[in-house]
Amino acid sequence: MNPLISSFLAINPPYWVDTLAKIGIGLVAVLLPTGALVYLFLFKMMSFMQSRLGPMETGPYGQLQLLAEFGKFLQKEDIFPSKADRFVFAAAPFVVLVSTFMLVLVLPGGPDTHFVDLNTGIYFAMAVSSVSVIGILMAGWGSNSKYSLLGGIRAAGQLIAYELPLVLSVVGVVIMAGTLNMKGIVAAQADFGVWFIIPQIIGFFIFMVAVQAELTQPPFDMPVAESELVTGYLTEYSGMRFLLFFIGEFATAAVFSAIGATLFLGGWTVPFVDINAEIMDYIGPLVLAAKMVFIAFLIFWFRITYPRFREDQLQRLAWKFLIPLSLFNIVVTAIFKVVF
Amino acid sequence: MITAVASMVSAPVLGAVVAQNVFFYLIAAVMVIAALRVVTTSNIVHAALYLVVVLAGVAAQFLLLGAEFVGITQVLVYIGAVIVLFLFGIMLTRAKVGNEDGLDHDNVIPAILTAVLLVLVMGYAVVDFAGDEEIDVLGNSPTTVEQVSDSIFSTYIVAFEAISVLLLAALIGAIVVARKE
């Protein structure tokens, strides 16, 4: 019943202790990969790809740069534009963050290592990921700035447009696995023999494109396009609230990478090891983290290399290319599922 | 929060019923207050955001009743799509920050009277009809997606097809109406 604690400590704590422990572990599970991604990819890989070193002064190889940035943002003034809608403006980053934190809940790290084992795991993830749109619209509208409003509306249009290919790309995996449960999907990949990235390569491609768009990373970063809208819906934010948006963005990148790893790269499993072995509860999260880093590497590689689309081109790509392709993928997958 | 509730639903732990009642009243209170703000606030965007609270509360109530799939669909469709559509509509027509006049009719007394009378009549009827009927939530096994989908694609297949056609018609209709000649 209380798998997280009971499996590690062999005790059966009361419900509230387990919940508190889950919240604490959830915080760590979101913030630690986020920091790792920012350091690894945004600070270091991006720098190396641009022939420079990145942060080097804070700590060995700049490892403490993130803490320094954190401290810097904390001590900045929390500026409210004078005609902003204060409540909406203040609440927006939290809405985005809540969406991110709820995403991580359904991720399984091992046969018994999970927060909740929802029957409708991946469906839940898709649903709560769409909540962040509200936060972004709130930020865009509440700032009472034209750049913010344009950015917010762009973001919302983009997120709606890419929600659909994202969900549809997952459908192929769900058809193959025959379940919406995340653990079930992992188990199905173990049963199938190869990870779903091989049979679902089209789905993986659509998933990666859609995730890139969901995260508003280049080439889909029009909502925060610096050369057009200054920084879009983030224009008026400063200090703590900007930091929350920042964490939200990279935490979502981490979580989506982990979801991608679970759906397409076999989650916590490693080849030739029984997926239900006791040991997987302990090394499973690490395996998942490694796979997550691989997918995040792809995401950030695209981010660093590509220029951005225009808004209408993005919509055209989503509606005229990705959605038909994903429908085709679903049909083909379904036919194979029925025939074989 | 919702997942905590959800895990309780599947948990035959002593005291879960008490916790469920506590959560019900908490969520219900928030929902009623938010719903009142939806119909009384003088800021359209605030109304839409309060509506988000109500809809999230509805989703939570669904989870409390063990309807996991419907609850998540509620989040996906309502919060992810319908509210965003609302906000889009508001921002496309007017995006003023701050309160606006003229959102209400000049004379709201009849409306208040209607609503209060209605709630009194319905409340009486409801209490009279189901005063002490208990829902055995813990006795019901939570429904799975398989059950729902089996039901949709066998018993309710005609209704499902009709809904599909309706959605398609609505899609085309919305485009035709909103498009400029």
Add this chain to the structure above:
Amino acid sequence: MTTDINAEFDITNNEQLRYIAAQAADARVNVELETEGMTLNIGPQHPATHGTLRIVARLDGEQVISAEPIMGYMHRGYEKLTEVRTYPQVTTLINRIDWVGSFANEVPFILAAEELMEVEAPPRAQYIRTALFEMGRIANIMLFLGDMAVQLGGVTAIFYAFRDREFVLNQIESATGGRFHPNFNRIGGVKDDLPAGWIKETKSSMQKVRDFCDEMEDLVVGNEIFQARCRGVGIIPADVAMAYGLSGANLRGSGVDWDLRRDADSPLAWKDLDWKVWTHPDGDSFSRYWVRLQETREATYMVEQLLDGLPAGPVMAKVPRIIKVPAGESYVQTENPLGAMGYYVVSKGELTPFRVKIRTASFSNMSISPWLLEGVLVPDIATILASLYFILGDIDR
């Protein structure tokens, strides 16, 4: 029914007026969903304007109805300042006009003054001038090649541009002493001869520039997203380009084969070189980028030819120590990195010029923007402004 227009439209009826206004707006912009209009101030502080330029854009949705550039936030009054500076001092000021390709700013002024004084720099000086002129062009346009990508969201190109531009700037610095403000031209020649080993290093840095151009072709030009963003955006037909007085790569990007290095009679060494003027017939943002990329590569070959054929001899003609330019007037323009730049120098025979009129390329190039920005989308503003490639100092001087 009689057609009395005043009877049909009651100008005191607000609803009718609103309807008429709405219809007029419809006629102006053809959009699918009509929404509230919006005035967007792009600048004076905005990443797309790289400087203090302000563009007042009237938007309908994301479409620009009208855009008006407002210049002059950075006006420094160089034309007036030159009237109280002696001729050698003027050189110091004017290489701050287009600050990224600054060597080229000095040359037309010096040529104009030389024309008035009837001196001509010795051939070695002309070769050195031309080589540094072309290196200034390379340093300038490399920045554009990276910056345009960054305006379109690709952050990496600008880092490559700055990385490899450094090699060129180092060479300019080791020859002239100044990275950005060389102040190397003198009336009658150049200040100093080249230091030993400079030619070899410059050739290797030219090779690095060519590598950079290849990299840009792979990273930016070949990228489908970049092409989708640039092709067909901001098309300037050749006749419009000429009517607005565009020059430089903006003109050649519209297919007009006009280059002052070849077409004007200049004492500089271009006439001795074997090179090609690149043009592109499309006239869109992509063709402007492409033309500049080719010109950069062409310029590296020109520098190598100049260094190979560097004649021996002095670098300074005989000029008096105190320069007094005889009375008269002259106008010289050269093909600068940004386009045609000209100095109209009027002298009354004193230590200082009587009047200097500076024709800068960016000012004319910018003047087409209201025509060009009408009806484009907001993201295309960044594309078009970047592809026109203006330097704020060159606009406002």
Add this chain to the structure above:
Amino acid sequence: MPKLPGMLVGLGVTAKTFIKTVFPDGPLAPPAPSKGAHTVQYPHVKEAPPERARGVIALHHDNCTACMLCARECPDWCIYIEGHKELAPPRRAGGKPRQKNKLDRFDIDFALCMYCGICVEVCPFDALFWSPEFEFSEMKIADLLHDKGRLADWMETVPEYPAYEAGAEVKIKKLPSPSS
């Protein structure tokens, strides 16, 4: 061979730069990004500017006669000179005492200076020199006014004039010997 999509080629460019930066000595050698990167960790590592670089102006006292030519030719008039005449002992024994311009004040305001080099160029007595030294930023703008002594200190950092490229007809100048 069919042409690769441009987007893949672009990914290749960044990947190549990544490898070149992290493994400057080939993929088998241990990674050394600080060698492969083109940037320099400034306060720890300093770039050597070329000899001709116009960093800061150095003053050789002995040569200066306070003739004010530099102060007059300066485009933004950032040089301040004060001097007085005094009698120096005669060069030959028994000769008349010479009249000499003695330098009281020689300040350059580097907050105003445009680093154009006209003063160095016009100095008829070779008293001013360019030094490539560039680290003289100050917290207060007033401290950027370098006085006579500070300008003289820069003399140590002035490099010898470099040789010229083949075919040059300009004479290589010599630095004055350090003043006693």
Add this chain to the structure above:
Amino acid sequence: MYLVQFLLLSSILFCIGVYGVLARRNAVLVLMSIELILNAVNINLIAFGAFNGAQIPAEVFALFIIAVAAAEVGVGLALVLTIYRNSKSIDLHQVDLLKG
């Protein structure tokens, strides 16, 4: 838990929705009030389903209602946009072209 809890909550939400439909004159706000009414109905359905043990049909119906509501909002907002375009206002008082 008692059935009446859910029924009372749903009837309160329903009446708030009715009040909104009657009292508001902004078209978007009226649409929102209709959403409140639909959600009240959905709570009722699920509660009765849980009460009767007929969860599956109740859930299916709730899903259908959600789908219909989405379609309704889509068409409704399209209409609002058209009204706005024609009269530059979404005040339902001004939309009286049919009044004659």
